Amino acid sequence: EDQVTQSPEALRLQEGESSSLNCSYTVSGLRGLFWYRQDPGKGPEFLFTLYSAGEEKEKERLKATLTKKESFLHITAPKPEDSATYLCAVQGTGGGSNYKLTFGKGTLLTVNP
Amino acid sequence: SAVISQKPSRDICQRGTSLTIQCQVDSQVTMMFWYRQQPGQSLTLIATANQGSEATYESGFVIDKFPISRPNLTFSTLTVSNMSPEDSSIYLCSVSRAKEETQYFGPGTRLLVL
Numbered sequence: 358e359d360q361v362t363q364s365p366e367a368l369r370l371q372e373g374e375s376s377s378l379n380c381s382y383t384v385s386g387l388r389g390l391f392w393y394r395q396d397p398g399k400g401p402e403f404l405f406t407l408y409s410a411g412e413e414k415e416k417e418r419l420k421a422t423l424t425k426k427e428s429f430l431h432i433t434a435p436k437p438e439d440s441a442t443y444l445c446a447v448q449g450t451g452g453g454s455n456y457k458l459t460f461g462k463g464t465l466l467t468v469n470p
Numbered sequence: 471s472a473v474i475s476q477k478p479s480r481d482i483c484q485r486g487t488s489l490t491i492q493c494q495v496d497s498q499v500t501m502m503f504w505y506r507q508q509p510g511q512s513l514t515l516i517a518t519a520n521q522g523s524e525a526t527y528e529s530g531f532v533i534d535k536f537p538i539s540r541p542n543l544t545f546s547t548l549t550v551s552n553m554s555p556e557d558s559s560i561y562l563c564s565v566s567r568a569k570e571e572t573q574y575f576g577p578g579t580r581l582l583v584l
Binding site (some may be wrong): 361384388389392394398399401402403406444446456457458459460461462463 | 471474501503505511512513514515518528533562564566569570571572574575576577578580
């Protein structure tokens with residue numbers, strides 16, 4: 358069974374203070390690893406898909422990286438508007454429901470001005 | 471990405487009743503999914519909505535409790551039947567244009583069962 362663990366559960370940063378969020382996973386064949394951002398009262402918003410170890414993707418102040426066991430979401434010089442819950446999910450090639458996403462519980466990021 | 475809408479956006483229901491949630495997409499998509507997000511828990515897949523055939527349910531979810539319809543490539547419904555307070559949750563639909571592509575989520579339906 359696919360599993361995803363995110364850490365820390367909550368992170369409080371000062372504006373401009375860079376940090377990283379961790380997503381550890383176990384999956385029977387990785388089809389893709391996904392990062393989403395979720396604001397209160399809204400559905401998850403897609404950020405990145407990573408497919409293989411060593412891959413990196415960037416968008417504004419966010420950079421996602423992938424190894425065979427974990428992914429990191431690096432936040433450089435964050436701003437208050439980056440405050441949200443960041444969700445990590447994997448899609449495996451194993452049995453069960455095809456193309457199912459298995460999510461972690463998320464990291465609640467708060468950036469103080 | 472597709473524009474996805476859900477109705478209702480929120481509801482308060484009495485135990486023992488049923489609620490049908492609608493998911494509408496602005497363009498045809500191959501895959502539609504229904505997820506549940508309970509407080510403090512991970513997003514969990516309930517079922518894959520299949521166009522023209524019965525939905526595929528995940529372990530722990532059954533058709534009698536969560537009947538799903540998908541009459542075409544842009545619309546699906548999820549019914550939460552015979553509700554109890556434990557069904558209080560956010561219900562989300564997601565879509566992808568092809569089986570292997572990224573899933574995009576709707577805004578969610580916030581359900582409170584009293």
